[in-house]
Amino acid sequence: MPYSATESESHVILDPSAAPTAAVIWLHGLGADGYDFVPVVEELKLPATLPVRFIFPHARQRPVTINNGYVMRAWYDIKSLGGGSRVEDDAGIRESAQVVGKYIEEQVAAGIGANRIVIAGFSQGGAIALHTALRYPQRLAGIMALSTYLPLQSSVASEASGANRDIPILMCHGTYDQVVPAAMGVASRDLLQKLNYAIDWQAYPMEHSVCMEEIGAISSWLQKQLAS
Secondary structure: OOEEEEEOOOEEEEEEOOOOOEEEEEEOOOOOOHHHHHHHHHHHOOOOOOOEEEEEEOOOEEEEHHHOOEEEEOOOOEOOOOOOOOOEOHHHHHHHHHHHHHHHHHHHHOOOOHHHEEEEEEOHHHHHHHHHHHHOOOOOOEEEEEOOOOOOHHHHHHHOOHHHOOOOEEEEEEOOOOOOOHHHHHHHHHHHHHOOOOEEEEEEOOOOOOOHHHHHHHHHHHHHHOOO
16 A cells, blocks of 8 residues: 655654544654664555554654663663663653653544553553553554563553553564563563453564564554554
8 A cells, every 4th residue: 555654853653545433643752763763664565445544753862871861762761681670761651651642632633532542562662652551541443562572561451541450562672682571571471461451472583673574463453453
C-alpha cells in the first residue's frame, strides 16, 4: 500500500492512500528519532483493506545520565541499569506518557476511535508504550513492545486502567540482546502475566534490533488486532 509522509519538528506521519481506519503510534529508542522505524511500514505489507495511519513521534532532547549526561533524544532519563533496584526517572516517564496521550487524543478527534489505536515502541519507546497503554482510561487496540521492559513496575497494579485489563500485548525480544537483556523482557512478561495480562511473547536469535521474521509476526499481529 502506498503512503504519503508528513514531517514536522515533533513527528513523522505516514498516511495510507485510503482514508485510515486505524492508527499505530510508534515510539523510537534512546538516541534515535521518529524516522527510525518509518522504513519498516512498507515491509509490513499490510493489505489495502487495512488502511493504517502510522505516527512516529520524536522524543525531546534531554541529558541521559548513563551516557555521561550527553544530550540526546530520550523519552526519559536512564539513571542506572539493572534489576528492580535501578533508579527510574518517574517524572520523565510520566511526562512522555502525557505526550503519547495527546497523540491518542488527536487521532480520536480525527475520527479514529481509541479502540482502533495501537501503541508501539522499541526499547525505551517500548517502555513508554507499556506504561502509557496499561494506564490509559479508554480501551485501546493493543500494545506492541519490542526489545523492552516494563517501567515503574511497583505502581502498575494500582494505576492500571480497567478499560485495558485485557488489552492484547505483543512482546518481542532478541535472545542475544546486550542493551536490554532478554532477562529484563522475560521478567516484565512474567510480572504482567501475574497481573492477568495475556502476553504474546516472541523471542528471536538477534541482538538489540528487529529482524525480518519479527516484522512478519508484527504484521500478522496488527492485522489480527485491527481487523474490521
